[in-house]
Amino acid sequence: MIPNESLGTLLAQRGVSRRAFLKFCTAITSLLALPPQAVHAVAAALEKARRPSVIWLSFQECTGCTESLTRSYSPTLETLIFDMISLDYHHTLQAASGTHAEKSREEAMKASFGKYLLVVDGSVPLRDGGIYSTIAGRTNLDILQESAKGAAAIVSVGTCASFGGLPKARPNPSGAVPVSEVIRDKPIVTVPGCPPIPAVITGVLAHYLTFGELPALDRLGRPVSFYGETIHDRCYRRPFYDRGKFAKTFDDEGARAGWCLYELGCKGPTTRNSCATTKWNGGIGFPIEAGHGCLGCSEPDFWDAGSFYTPLAAATVDVTTVAEAAAAIGAGAAVAMSVADEAKRRAARKAHEKMTVKDL
C-alpha cells in the first residue's frame, strides 16, 4: 500500500461505504470523548488524513500488549484504525525476519524521517551496558536511541514502556527503565496498562490521525480522555462504597450481592484508567464486574505497591515488628533513666549524710 494515499481513498477502495465510515467516525468521536456534534469534522479530517508510518519496537516485554491489540475480534473498528496506519516494523507481526526485517525498519526511518510514529512496548535494560535484551545483536538502548531520532512522537504502549513495569519491579536485576528515562527530547505519550485496553491504544492513534497531533496529556504523559478519571470514579459498585457496604471475602453474601471490593484490596480509587467505561473483551466487562478488585496495573510501580489483596487503608509494610522493637527500646530507655536517676539520688543522699560531727 502506498503511504501517501488519503484515508478516504483507501477506505473507498476497500469497499467501506460512506454510511459505514460515518458510523466509524461516530465511534471514534465517542472513543475520544469529543462532543458528538464533531462527527462531521472528524469525518472530514480522517478522509483527508495520510497514513502515517509506524515503527513498533518491542523490548523487555511479554507481547501481551500486542496480543491485547491483535486479539480483539476482527473485523472491529480497532483493526480498521490499525489498517489506517502503515505498520512498517513490528517484529511479532511482520512477515520478514532477520536482516530483511532490520532493513525495513531502516528504510521506513529514512523514507519518513521526522514524521513517523515510534511505538514502544517493553522497558529498556540499562545495567551492564544493556546486554540483557538485544535484537539482531544490538541492545534495546541502542535501537531506541537510533529510532527515536527521526520520530515525530513516541507512544509508550503498556506499563513496562510507560513506567518500567514488571522488569523494573524490585530488585530490578536488569536495571530496567521506562522509555521516558532514555529519550528526553521527543513528545512521549504513555498508554499504561498490563495490558492496556485495545481501544485506548487505537484511540491514541486515531487522535493522531484525526488531528495530526498528540492528545492532551497529564503529568505522566497519559491521554487525559482515557486516564482522566479513576476506576473508582466510574465504578458501578461505587454506591456501595459510599454507603460503607463492603464484601469481606470473595464468597460471602456481600460479594455475591456485588458490594464494594475495597476491603479485598481493590486499587480502583488510586488507579486512573477507563476500564470501567470502555471495558474489556468486546465490552463484556472489566475485572471488578467479574468480582475481583482492580490491581492498579496501569499505575507506576504497581507491582511493588504491596499485595494485590492489601486494602488501600492498610499498611503495606511490617509495622508490628517495628512497633515491638520501638516499645522495647522505649521501655529500656525508661528503665535505664530511672536507674541512673536513682543512682544519682542515692549518691546525693550519701553525699548529704556524710556530714559528721567533725564538720560541725
Place this chain on the structure above:
Amino acid sequence: MIPESFFFWVRGTGFQIAVALFVGGMVFRMAALALMARRKSLAEPRGSEWGPGLRMIWRRSFVLPQLGFRGKLTFVSGYLFHLGLLLVVLFLSQHILLLRSVLGFGWPSLPRGVIDVAAVLAMAALVVLLVHRVTDPVKRLLSDFQDYLSWTVTCLPLLTGFLLSRNAGFDYRTLLTVHLLTVELLLVVMPFTKLAHMFSTFGARWYNGAIAGLKGVLP
C-alpha cells in the same frame, strides 16, 4: 497531584517511622512516669490508696454542677470531641482494616452515617474549644505554643479524613496521602507533648486520688 513514590513512602517507610516514634516515645514516657524516683513516705497511712485512686478516676469525669456557662461549654465540647474522635478512630471500617494489619485482629465497624456524625461533632467541638481558648482572657494567658500545636495536629487528621471519605476537592490518592501524613505527624507529636495524656490521664488521676487516700483526706 502527588508523585506515586511519595504515596508509597507514606504508606510504607513513613508509617514505620511514625509508629516507631509513637510507640517508643509513649512507652518511654509512661514507663519513666511509673518508675519516677519518689521518696518513700515514712508517714503512717491513714487510709487505703486503691479505693480513693479509682474513685478519683471516676469523680474527675463529672465536674459539671460546679461550673459556670463557659466551663460547662468546655466540659460538653471536651466530651463530644473525645467521644467523636474515639468512634472515628476505632470504628471506621477503613481504620479497622489498618489496625487489623498491624495488630493481627479486628472488630466490627460502625455504619458510615454514625462515623460521619461523630467526625462532624468532634470537629465542631474542636472549633468551639479553640474559640473559647482565644476569647477567654484567662485561658488565652494560660495557652502557649504547645496548646495550639496540639489543637492543629489533632484537627488535621479529622479534617483530611473527612474530605477523603467524601472524595472532596482532590483525587483519592492525594487525599489519602495528605491524610496519612497528618496522622503520621500526630503520631510523632503525641508522645512528646501534652497529647500524651491519652495514656497518662487515668494514671495521673489515680495517683492524685491515691495520695489523698493515703493522707486520709478523701471521702
Place this chain on the structure above:
Amino acid sequence: MSAGYIPIRSELPADSLSAGSVSAVLNEIGSRLEILCSSGESWRIDLRSLPFSAQERDRLKALLGQGEVVAHIAALGPSELAETGYAGVWWVTHRNAEGAVVAELIEVTRVPDLLESPEQDVRASLSRLQGAIARCATLSEELP
C-alpha cells in the same frame, strides 16, 4: 456472550439511583427538542460521556419509552436507530461485528442523518444503475 453470563448479581439499593443525572439529561433533551421545533437544528448526546451507571441508563431508556420507528443498519456491524416514545428523540446504538456497543447516543432530530442515503453513495449507485440499465438494454436487443 454477555455480562449476564457472569453469576454475580448486583443489587443496587433503589435510592442509589441518583435521579439527578437522569433528570439533567431529560432537561437537556427537552431544551434541544424546543430548538428543533423552532429552528430545526438537531443535536446529539453521547451517552458514554455521561457519568451514568448501567441502572441510570436503563432508567433513562425506560422513561423515554419506545416509539413507532425502529431502523436497522448493517455497516461494520449492526446499528439500531429507534425513535423513542417522544417523536424527534432517537435512541441510537452502534455495535461492531461482535455485537459490542461502540457508541450509544441520543439524537434529537427528525431523521438521524445516518438513515439518509449519502450523496457520494447515491452518485456511485447512479452510475452503477446506469450501467445495469445499459446491460439490460443490450440484453433485450439480443433477444429475438
